[in-house]
Amino acid sequence: MIAKPTIPDPLDRPGSQIGKPVSRVDGRLKVTGGAKYAAEFNTPGLAHGYIVSSAIARGRILAVDTAKALALPGVLQVFTHENRPSLPWFDRKWKDDDAPKGSPFRPLYDATIHHALQPIALVVAESFELARYAARLIHVTYEADDHQTDLREASAHAFTPGKDKGGFQPPPKPRGDADRALAEAEVSVDLQFTQAVEHHNPMEMHASTVVYHNDGTLTVHDKTQGPLNTQTYVCNVFDLSKDSVRVISPFVGGAFGSGLRPQHQLFMAALAAITLKRSVRVELTRPQMFSFGHRPETLQRVALGARKDGTLTAVIHEAVQETSQNENYVEVVVNWSGQQYTCDNVRLDYKLARMDTHTPLDQRAPGAATGIPALEIAIDALAAKLGMDPLELRLKNYTEVDPNTGKPFSSKELRTCFRQGAERFGWHKRSHAPRSMREGRQLVGWGMATGVWDAMQGQAVASARLGIDGTLTVGSATADIGPGTYTAMTQIAADILGLPIDQVSFQLGDSNLPMAPLQGGSWTVSSVGSAVKAVCDRLRDKLAGLAAGLNDGPLKGLRADDLVFADGFLIAKADPSWRMSITEVMRANDLLVLEDEARSIPYYKSQMQHALGTHSAIFAEVRVDEDLGTVQVTRVVSAVAAGRIINPKTARSQVMGAVVWGIGMALEEESMTDQSLGRFMNHDFGEYHIPVNADVHDIDVIFVEEQDDIVNPLGAKGVGEIGIVGVPAAIANAIYHATGKRLCDLPITLDRILEA
Amino acid sequence: MSQPTGPASRSHARKQPAPPPEPMDVTLTINGSRKTLRVAPWTSLLDALRLHLDLTGTKKGCDHGQCGACTVLVDGRRINACLTLAVMTEGRAVTTIEGLADGEALHPLQEAFVEQDAFQCGYCTPGQICSAVGLLEEGQARTDDDIRELMSGNLCRCGAYPNIVAAIRQVMDSQPASQDGGTP
Numbered sequence: 016m017i018a019k020p021t022i023p024d025p026l027d028r029p030g031s032q033i034g035k036p037v038s039r040v041d042g043r044l045k046v047t048g049g050a051k052y053a054a055e056f057n058t059p060g061l062a063h064g065y066i067v068s069s070a071i072a073r074g075r076i077l078a079v080d081t082a083k084a085l086a087l088p089g090v091l092q093v094f095t096h097e098n099r100p101s102l103p104w105f106d107r108k109w110k111d112d113d114a115p116k117g118s119p120f121r122p123l124y125d126a127t128i129h130h131a132l133q134p135i136a137l138v139v140a141e142s143f144e145l146a147r148y149a150a151r152l153i154h155v156t157y158e159a160d161d162h163q164t165d166l167r168e169a170s171a172h173a174f175t176p177g178k179d180k181g182g183f184q185p186p187p188k189p190r191g192d193a194d195r196a197l198a199e200a201e202v203s204v205d206l207q208f209t210q211a212v213e214h215h216n217p218m219e220m221h222a223s224t225v226v227y228h229n230d231g232t233l234t235v236h237d238k239t240q241g242p243l244n245t246q247t248y249v250c251n252v253f254d255l256s257k258d259s260v261r262v263i264s265p266f267v268g269g270a271f272g273s274g275l276r277p278q279h280q281l282f283m284a285a286l287a288a289i290t291l292k293r294s295v296r297v298e299l300t301r302p303q304m305f306s307f308g309h310r311p312e313t314l315q316r317v318a319l320g321a322r323k324d325g326t327l328t329a330v331i332h333e334a335v336q337e338t339s340q341n342e343n344y345v346e347v348v349v350n351w352s353g354q355q356y357t358c359d360n361v362r363l364d365y366k367l368a369r370m371d372t373h374t375p376l377d378q379r380a381p382g383a384a385t386g387i388p389a390l391e392i393a394i395d396a397l398a399a400k401l402g403m404d405p406l407e408l409r410l411k412n413y414t415e416v417d418p419n420t421g422k423p424f425s426s427k428e429l430r431t432c433f434r435q436g437a438e439r440f441g442w443h444k445r446s447h448a449p450r451s452m453r454e455g456r457q458l459v460g461w462g463m464a465t466g467v468w469d470a471m472q473g474q475a476v477a478s479a480r481l482g483i484d485g486t487l488t489v490g491s492a493t494a495d496i497g498p499g500t501y502t503a504m505t506q507i508a509a510d511i512l513g514l515p516i517d518q519v520s521f522q523l524g525d526s527n528l529p530m531a532p533l534q535g536g537s538w539t540v541s542s543v544g545s546a547v548k549a550v551c552d553r554l555r556d557k558l559a560g561l562a563a564g565l566n567d568g569p570l571k572g573l574r575a576d577d578l579v580f581a582d583g584f585l586i587a588k589a590d591p592s593w594r595m596s597i598t599e600v601m602r603a604n605d606l607l608v609l610e611d612e613a614r615s616i617p618y619y620k621s622q623m624q625h626a627l628g629t630h631s632a633i634f635a636e637v638r639v640d641e642d643l644g645t646v647q648v649t650r651v652v653s654a655v656a657a658g659r660i661i662n663p664k665t666a667r668s669q670v671m672g673a674v675v676w677g678i679g680m681a682l683e684e685e686s687m688t689d690q691s692l693g694r695f696m697n698h699d700f701g702e703y704h705i706p707v708n709a710d711v712h713d714i715d716v717i718f719v720e721e722q723d724d725i726v727n728p729l730g731a732k733g734v735g736e737i738g739i740v741g742v743p744a745a746i747a748n749a750i751y752h753a754t755g756k757r758l759c760d761l762p763i764t765l766d767r768i769l770e771a
Numbered sequence: 772m773s774q775p776t777g778p779a780s781r782s783h784a785r786k787q788p789a790p791p792p793e794p795m796d797v798t799l800t801i802n803g804s805r806k807t808l809r810v811a812p813w814t815s816l817l818d819a820l821r822l823h824l825d826l827t828g829t830k831k832g833c834d835h836g837q838c839g840a841c842t843v844l845v846d847g848r849r850i851n852a853c854l855t856l857a858v859m860t861e862g863r864a865v866t867t868i869e870g871l872a873d874g875e876a877l878h879p880l881q882e883a884f885v886e887q888d889a890f891q892c893g894y895c896t897p898g899q900i901c902s903a904v905g906l907l908e909e910g911q912a913r914t915d916d917d918i919r920e921l922m923s924g925n926l927c928r929c930g931a932y933p934n935i936v937a938a939i940r941q942v943m944d945s946q947p948a949s950q951d952g953g954t955p
Contacts, residue, residue, distance in 0.1 A: 038885050038886060038888065039885065039888065041893070042884075042885035042890075043877070043885065044893075045890055045893030045896050046868075046877065046881040046884050046885055046890075046893075046896055046897075046900060047828065047868060047869065047871075047872055047877070047881065048826070048827065048828015048829070048867065048868035048869045048897050049828070050893050051827060052827075052830075052894060054821075054831070055821070055827035057822065057825050057827070083788050087788070087790075087791060088791075089791065142811075142822075143818060143822065144791075144811060144813050144814055144818070145791055148788075148791060148813075152788050216928060217892070217894070217928055218830070218832045218838065218840055218892065218894040218895045218926065218927070218928045218929075219830070219832070219892070219894040220831065220832065220833075266892075266893065267892065268830070268892045268893070268894025268895075269891070269892040269894060269928050269929055270892075271928070298831070300834065301832070301833040301834065301835060301837070301838075496892060497891035497892030497893070497929050498891065499891070664888050665888060665891075667888075668888045668891055668929075668931060668934060669891070671930060671931070671933060671934070672891060672929045672930030672931060673930070674930070675930025675932065676930060699833065699835060699837060700832075700833050700835070700837035700838050700926060701835070701837045705926060705928060706930065706932070707923040707924075707926060707932075708918075708919045708920075708922045708923045708925070708927075708932045708935065708936065709916075709919045709920050709923040711919070711930070711932040711933060712919075712933075713933070714933055
């Protein structure tokens, strides 16, 4: 449905599985309770662990009194820093695939408290309730030190990080003289922004079940976005060989980044299982879900200068973001501001400030979800000052190349997003003056923003096994945290070999499968999908070769390019009556099974010569109660350009869900720190608000056509992140349009609206 | 609640802890079959289902009654299994997600959830579906706004809400009118 017909492409033939709105292949398991998540693998003799968390934010443990807990019958052990087994000393043993520069947190390593809610003991007991009860009997005495959890104070010592994390690019060097251009600009805006801490809070709490086998090997069921990452961590930390640790995590109850790094419940469960030689499960509580990584608090300044006709003359974007004392967590916050619009004078600055918190962690569209709203709110403020339609201002400064690098985009259908989104929303009916669209005591506002995200690809390997009955099993050690990876990969494989969907199955979430990168950054379809395509292409070629070699067969001498694969048949393009079924080809060659494995490698050369990205235009309608300050987001249109869409049904759900995230980010989500205690005080769903059903109304998703043969062989860019980016800005801009109040601190809670 | 101790904690260090409670027999009907369980009185219905009966379709999302992932039907009424002790269900009929389908034939809400793509990760889904069964039984929802309001005790972090409303609407519209004859 996405590709233009100008470039011939075997994937576009009629009957193609790619582009079909197929219902999730794992749907039945999920609606019947049959899908098993990390804490749901029950095994005989399973012991249960419960974590005790630090009550202070920084200092030392002086003593842990575990006597009362241990005296209870059924309590097996209490692990603390005092009785833990020997653990590796070198940082590299604790590193994982998403670790930034620094020294990863080591649970139970010593008496030092680095951050609030730090896990300091693990109680293991015969039952969950007993472990929980015993945990309350453990008495810990501390020596507290002063802590720093105030980003404004900490930012006095901010520093410029290097290329401290995979995928991170420091801001480009300044171009022109942005400060001078700003001072001389005919029209300018200069705004300060804050972005609150947000916690991922997937519905499934982090859990690990470690099954201990009599030969000392482990089967680990972990909540992870990468089974191989979990395997490597357990092997490195506990000095085990890869053969003795198998990770099986077929279902993950959401993660949004929280499963990119092994979390401490994995360490705890593995430690207890290995030491006690028993199977152990450790599940965090919801409050403990606030004890590890989070979207970092960020302070920003965006200043824009323009000529009266709207031509941008200056862009300044500065950000200071929190990191921990032990690691340099970095994300791309400001670079986007040099990429979105044509401007000769640009200065971008990104700094980190150390605080006594757990290291922040990638959360859906890390960096972009924070930086783009600041830019896009500033653009809206500039449009208001210029008296211009904010859509016109964006089109006026539109760029076809990435101004940061001078490279052309491999594809960028953002103009089409603007046009189709505006049409669907009815943007031309907007009355541009603020407070001009009220309905009784409800102030109605329409706002818009742009979104952008990378289109990345990593190396991946997939295996495939085709049976003589025409059933195909494909596998790769990726995860499916909810986007529909099982379904999309099944479609790609079925498409290439021309098989019905129900004859194809895709396996993931198993460390025994071939290598796949972490599921994150919207790159699974691009990376793993390309590997699936590669291995299926090989099977296709093999089948074609086998058929061509049959001297008395109808396809003798034909090559794969001469054939169409459909409905389980190899069919000659020249004459569709020349055909053989897969079963016939294999039987004639005395084959019961055809197997292969293939690695997909990005088109590095052409990718290096281009800027790669997904783009979106978001239009939002809000109703603000004039008396109460409550905001309802009544309508959102998100028009997305993300290359080929493998499955419009599941992709729409991804974007829709990300819009819901954007609503949370704009209006609700904020982990609030009690500065005197140095800890998050609203650490549960009663106090940390995420959108509920009643908060969400009409969300309309448009996928615009976009052809791209550089991003990967599928031309699919992935849509996990793009849906959220820019949504908070569209909502904030709509609130401005409704109320005339320019609010730059997210979330925009009703007190902020009333006080502004 | 996860922070049991600290410098300012109660001086319970001197008190002897209460011994763990003794298990009790509880007889109840689960998904149509009668079961007798031996559980301690501190065991929630949720943990009894997940750990004692291996019915892991009912999910734990907060253990505090704040998310709805553990929604099951007790005597046809939707409740949070994490806020219910197993011993409180003596003699009652509990229906979980595992008990909704009729053999291979899915419950209409299960069908509709798949068709409308009313989930992504699937973790809140059993609770959403059980809650929706209870909602239809209550017969109070008429408009989409009613559905949104009456389903707001079931959080979905993937943000599938519009599709959840569509799935419930699809089943409501296909049912005879007598189903929504409840008192508002």
